[in-house]
Amino acid sequence: MPVTKTDTSSESLSHAELELLQPGKTPGVPGAPIGSIAFQLNPKELTMTKSASWKAEKQKKASSAPPATYQGPEAQKLSVEMFFDDTRGGGGESVVARVEKLFSACVPTEESRQGERPSAPWVRFKWGVLAGFVGYVKSVSAKYTLFSPTGTPLRAVCTVALEEIAEEPGKQNPTSGGLRPRRMHTIREGDSLAAIAYREYGNPALWRQVAEVNGIDDPMRLAPGSPVFLPAAEELAGRPARDVVRAEVARVIR
Incomplete structure (x- = not known):
C-alpha cells in the first residue's frame, strides 16, 4: 500500500481524549469502548514515566554500591492536565459536569x-x-479557578494520573507460539492499516502483517x-502461521 507524504499545514486539528473501555477479563486486554472524555483544550504538556525494579543484595563488606538484581519493569505512568x-x-x-465525568472514571462500571x-x-x-x-x-485532582457571581464554577484545572494495567504473565516470549495482543484499536472513519501501523509501530509498511x-x-x-x-512489534517480526494467529485472536476474544 503506497504511502504519500502529506502537508501537515493542511491537516485538521486533532483533539486529545481519554478513551473509556470496559474492564477486560484477560489482563492487559480491554473490553469494548464505552465512551470517552474529550479535552476541551489540548494539553500543553504531558509526563510519561517508566521505571524498573532493582533489588540491592546485602553484603558483609562495605562498598560504594552493593550489587543489584533486576526484578522487572514497573507499571508505566502518565500525568496530564485538563483545562475546562x-x-x-x-x-x-x-x-x-466535565469534572464529575472525570471523577466517575474512578467508580466501577455498571x-x-x-x-x-x-x-x-x-x-x-x-x-x-x-x-x-x-x-x-x-x-x-480538580482545582476550580474562576466562579460566576452566583458561585457556579466557570474554569477548572484537573490533574489526571494514569497507571498501566499489567498484561497477562507468561505471554512475554514471542517465540513461545502465543500471540500477546498489546492492545486493541477500534476502526474509525478515515482509518487505514498503514496509518494504524505507523501510529503503533512507527512503520507504515507493517500494515500487511497487521492485516x-x-x-x-x-x-x-x-x-x-x-x-x-495490535500485537507487540517483536511478535510481528516472528509471528506464527496465519491459522495459529487467528486461533489465538479468537481465544483472546472469548
Whole structure:
C-alpha cells in the first residue's frame, strides 16, 4: 500500500481524549469502548514515566554500591492536565459536569458491578499519533479557578494520573507460539492499516502483517467500529502461521 507524504499545514486539528473501555477479563486486554472524555483544550504538556525494579543484595563488606538484581519493569505512568473553561457559555457541558465525568472514571462500571469483580473503566490516552498504554485512572485532582457571581464554577484545572494495567504473565516470549495482543484499536472513519501501523509501530509498511494477524483480506474496506488487534512489534517480526494467529485472536476474544 503506497504511502504519500502529506502537508501537515493542511491537516485538521486533532483533539486529545481519554478513551473509556470496559474492564477486560484477560489482563492487559480491554473490553469494548464505552465512551470517552474529550479535552476541551489540548494539553500543553504531558509526563510519561517508566521505571524498573532493582533489588540491592546485602553484603558483609562495605562498598560504594552493593550489587543489584533486576526484578522487572514497573507499571508505566502518565500525568496530564485538563483545562475546562465555560466563561463564554456556548450551551455545552458545564465545567462541573466535565469534572464529575472525570471523577466517575474512578467508580466501577455498571456492567462490572453485576460480576464478581467490580472495576472502574480502563482508559487510554489518545492524541493524534499518540496512543498510550491501557491503564486506569489512579487519581483526579480538580482545582476550580474562576466562579460566576452566583458561585457556579466557570474554569477548572484537573490533574489526571494514569497507571498501566499489567498484561497477562507468561505471554512475554514471542517465540513461545502465543500471540500477546498489546492492545486493541477500534476502526474509525478515515482509518487505514498503514496509518494504524505507523501510529503503533512507527512503520507504515507493517500494515500487511497487521492485516494478516486480523485476517483482513481487503484493507481498503475497513468497517468502522470493528476491532483490530495490535500485537507487540517483536511478535510481528516472528509471528506464527496465519491459522495459529487467528486461533489465538479468537481465544483472546472469548
